[in-house]
Amino acid sequence: MRKTVLKRAASAIFRVARDNRGNTMAIVAGAIIPLTAVIGGGLDVARAHLAQSRLSQACDAAALAGRRAMSNEDVETAKPEANKFFNFNFPQKYMGTASFRPVITKPDTGTIKVTAATTVPTTIMKIFGHASIPINVDCDATQNFDNVDIVLVLDTTGSMAQNISGSNVGDSNANSKMYALRQAVMALYDELKSAQDQLAAQGLRLRYGIVPYSSTVNVGKLVYVQNSNYMLGGNVTYQSRTANFDKKGKFVDWTYQPVNYDVTNYLSGGTLTTPTGNNGGNVNMTWGGCIEERQTVSSINSGTSTASVPTGAYDLDPDYIPNSAATKWRPYIATANNGTDNSYTSAVYLRDSSANSSSGSVPQMACPQQARRLGTMTRDQMQTYVNSLFSDGGTYHDIGMIWGGRLISPAGIFGGDNPSVFNDRPVNRYVIFMTDGLLDTGTSIYTAYGLEKIDKRVTGGWTSDSDQTARHKQRFLISCNAAKQKGVSIWSIVFASASETTLKSCASSDDQYAISANSTELIAKFKEIGKNIGALRLSK
Numbered sequence: 001m002r003k004t005v006l007k008r009a010a011s012a013i014f015r016v017a018r019d020n021r022g023n024t025m026a027i028v029a030g031a032i033i034p035l036t037a038v039i040g041g042g043l044d045v046a047r048a049h050l051a052q053s054r055l056s057q058a059c060d061a062a063a064l065a066g067r068r069a070m071s072n073e074d075v076e077t078a079k080p081e082a083n084k085f086f087n088f089n090f091p092q093k094y095m096g097t098a099s100f101r102p103v104i105t106k107p108d109t110g111t112i113k114v115t116a117a118t119t120v121p122t123t124i125m126k127i128f129g130h131a132s133i134p135i136n137v138d139c140d141a142t143q144n145f146d147n148v149d150i151v152l153v154l155d156t157t158g159s160m161a162q163n164i165s166g167s168n169v170g171d172s173n174a175n176s177k178m179y180a181l182r183q184a185v186m187a188l189y190d191e192l193k194s195a196q197d198q199l200a201a202q203g204l205r206l207r208y209g210i211v212p213y214s215s216t217v218n219v220g221k222l223v224y225v226q227n228s229n230y231m232l233g234g235n236v237t238y239q240s241r242t243a244n245f246d247k248k249g250k251f252v253d254w255t256y257q258p259v260n261y262d263v264t265n266y267l268s269g270g271t272l273t274t275p276t277g278n279n280g281g282n283v284n285m286t287w288g289g290c291i292e293e294r295q296t297v298s299s300i301n302s303g304t305s306t307a308s309v310p311t312g313a314y315d316l317d318p319d320y321i322p323n324s325a326a327t328k329w330r331p332y333i334a335t336a337n338n339g340t341d342n343s344y345t346s347a348v349y350l351r352d353s354s355a356n357s358s359s360g361s362v363p364q365m366a367c368p369q370q371a372r373r374l375g376t377m378t379r380d381q382m383q384t385y386v387n388s389l390f391s392d393g394g395t396y397h398d399i400g401m402i403w404g405g406r407l408i409s410p411a412g413i414f415g416g417d418n419p420s421v422f423n424d425r426p427v428n429r430y431v432i433f434m435t436d437g438l439l440d441t442g443t444s445i446y447t448a449y450g451l452e453k454i455d456k457r458v459t460g461g462w463t464s465d466s467d468q469t470a471r472h473k474q475r476f477l478i479s480c481n482a483a484k485q486k487g488v489s490i491w492s493i494v495f496a497s498a499s500e501t502t503l504k505s506c507a508s509s510d511d512q513y514a515i516s517a518n519s520t521e522l523i524a525k526f527k528e529i530g531k532n533i534g535a536l537r538l539s540k
Contacts, residue, residue, distance in 0.1 A: 044122040048133040051095045051120045055137050058089035059102070059114050063141035066104060066112040073201065075106035082114060096121045098132070110202065113140040145202050147427040148195070148533060149374055149418065151209040153404035154181065155435035155495075156368045158214075158342075160391035164497070164518055171391055177436050177495055180519030182386040184526040188432075189382050191530025196376075203423045209374040209407045210385060213400030214393030216332055216448035218370040221289040223329055224267060226413055231267055231291075232328040235260040239451050241349045241360060243280025251279035256351040256360030263331050272333060274347040285345055290332035290367035293399070293448045294322070298460030302470040306477040316478050318405040318486070319412035334365045334446065342366065342392040348446050354454050365446040366393025373407060374417060395440035397433075398476040399448045401506070404431045405483035420487075429488045430533060432526075433506060436495040439476075441468045473502045480506035491529055495522050 066082030086102045093099070102116040119132035160178040163169050171178040189208075196206040211217060223230045240259035244252045259274075266272035266287050277283040293315040300310060309316045314327045322328040334346035344365050351357040369389050377385075408429050410418045420427055441452075442465060449457045456462065458471050480490060492507035494515045507513035516522035 044120075044125045044133060047095065048120040048135060051097060052135045052137075054094065055090055055116060055118070055135055056139070058086045059116060059137040059139040060141075061089050062086035062102060062104070063112050063114045063139050066114070067110075067141035070106075070112060073106070073109060075104065075112070078106075078112050079104050082112065086114070086116070097135075107140070108142075110145060110198065111140050111142045113138075145199065145204060146425050147199065147204045147422045148192075148206040148430070149209070149408055149427055150207070150430045150432060150533065151211060151374065151404045151408045152185065153211045153213065153400045153431060153433045154185075154389065155395065155397075155400070155437075156212040156214055156389050156391055157393050157395045157436070157440065158366075158391050159395070159436055159440075164495075171389075175519075177519075178389065178391050180495070180522050181434065182389065183519065184434075184523045185386050186379075186383060187523045188526040188530045189377075189379060191527050192534045193379070195534035200376075204425055205376055205422065207374045208372070208377050208382065209404075210372040211400055211403045211407060212368040212371065212389055213396065213403070214366045214368050215364075215396050215399075215445050216290045216292070216367065216393075217399050217403045218289045218291075218368050219403055220267075220287065220291040220329060220331055222371060222373055223291070223413065227322075228267070230322045230328055230413060232325055232330045233264045233267055234262060236263050236330050238333055238348055239350070239454050240274070240347045241276055243275055245280065253358060254360065255356055255358065256349050257356040259347075261333065261347065263333070266333070267331055272347070274333075276347045276349075283345060283347065285333060285335040285347070287331050287333075288335055288367045289370050290334070291448060292330040292332055292450055293402075293457075294329050295326040296449070296457055298456060298458060300458075300471055300474055300478070301467075302474055304474050304478075306474060306481050309478060309482055313478075315402060316475060316482060318402070318409045318479075318482055319415070321413060332367060332446075332448075334367055336367060342390075346446065348451065350444055350446075350451055351454065354456075361444070363444050363446040363451060364394065364442070368393065371403065371407070373414065394442055394445045394447070395435065395437065396447060396472060397435060397439055397503075398472050398479055400435075401431075401433060401476055401479040401483065404433065405479055405486065405488065408483070408488055409486050411486075428533075429486070430491065431483055431488050432491045432493065432529060433503075434493045434495065435503065438500060439469050439472055439502075441465065441472055443468075476502060477505055484508060493522070493525055493529075 062082040062085045065085035066078035069081035070078035082104045097118045097120055100116060100118040102114055105113045107113045115138045117136035119134050121132050122130055161168055161171050161176055163175040169176045173179060199206050237258050237260050241254045241256045242259060244255060246252050263272060272285045273282050275282055296315040297310055297312045314320050333348060334344045337343045337345060346365055349360040350363040351360040406412055407414055410420050443453045452458055453462055459468055489508045490506055491512045492503050494503055497517050499515050504513045514525050516525050
């Protein structure tokens with residue numbers, strides 16, 4: 001009997017061992033705990049990763065804001081702004097994090113460093129003894145300590161005495177475009193003053209050059225000081241006139257023709273005396289500094305490629321060193337009578353054709369304020385300079401850009417002043433080209449290219465005003481590209497209600513071209529340029 005019971009019990013146990021239909025519940029029950037740990041841990045880690053990402057963003061913002069705010073390398077001046085930006089981007093208790101305070105230091109000159117550490121509370125993992133996950137950040141912001149060279153190429157033509165609607169109000173009028181230009185330049189200066197001071201503290205520099213332009217530029221004395229042989233001295237031919245007298249020596253009339261004048265004394269600060277006054281009387285002139293351009297080619301037209309400077313166009317080559325009469329600049333023979341009525345005394349006269357003539361006329365002429373070579377400037381120096389600008393003459397964009405590129409080029413006649421590296425740091429180069437409108441060329445203007453109707457240096461033969469303008473547009477674009485190929489970044493700012501594609505094409509990018517329809521917009525644009533040029537760079 002006992003054996004039978006034992007056999008039945010053994011048989012039952014054996015059958016249960018072989019039957020696994022009820023084991024699933026037991027297996028699941030045993031797996032709940034590790035599954036909960038895995039899934040819950042993943043969620044907690046994801047939350048920590050999100051908090052870490054936001055903490056990094058706050059750190060970057062704080063470091064950059066602190067670096068902008070730091071004055072005179074004093075880290076205490078950076079802390080309020082850095083803390084404000086950190087707390088804005090990562091408020092205390094964000095995602096339940098533990099309270100903490102970011103640490104703001106200055107480990108190196110010009111650098112703000114931000115570190116922060118906190119913990120993110122867990123939800124599931126705390127069941128298993130892990131109540132929080134640590135997160136931390138470490139970042140810094142450093143001023144982009146590169147040297148900066150800026151050349152301002154400024155339209156100072158006659159229309160700058162107008163207001164935006166075209167009414168002539170005078171340079172000093174608060175509604176004139178010239179007045180707005182002065183304000184805009186000073187706004188740029190003020191925007192960059194902090195960067196200028198910070199660079200100076202590092203033994204680096206921010207320099208300004210300025211090229212006012214109209215129908216020519218006033219650069220001759222800068223060239224002459226650099227090397228007197230770069231200016232064409234001795235006998236130089238100009239379109240002028242000679243007096244005719246009868247046998248008794250009485251004045252009869254004029255012959256309008258090419259005349260040679262010895263400009264040697266004129267260039268060195270002396271007087272040029274020409275017998276072109278009333279009844280053949282002498283006229284004495286002193287050189288104001290404006291120039292006639294060196295030799296060019298007349299083959300450039302609207303179809304010419306702007307990718308490179310054509311052979312023989314020495315005027316468009318920013319780096320060609322004068323070595324012959326064809327490659328030297330000639331003095332512009334016109335002297336301003338005073339600074340108020342824009343009148344000039346000159347020995348240059350216009351006539352109807354290239355042939356000698358018994359009739360002629362005084363051409364329109366203008367000589368703007370002397371350009372300024374690259375150099376450091378105080379605010380007072382900049383203010384004094386822009387206050388001296390005056391409006392006069394036609395609008396030749398090409399002559400302005402030619403000399404803007406020449407003044408800033410690391411090669412050429414001013415190349416020795418413009419190294420690509422200064423005190424072991426690179427030099428960033430910028431040209432800010434500002435005009436109030438379209439090219440305004442004409443047949444009766446004495447320009448940097450003489451009298452086009454007679455000299456034909458640009459057109460090669462008289463066609464029309466529109467053809468002459470088209471040729472100058474193409475020359476302008478060639479000079480823009482020549483500057484860009486030297487690593488110069490160009491801003492093209494038009495102070496008008498409309499513009500043309502030529503001015504936009506000159507800019508280094510679409511973002512560096514703008515139309516300012518009023519003085520407020522012009523000033524704002526110059527401030528924006530200052531922010532871009534002087535912007536900080538974030539390093540981590």
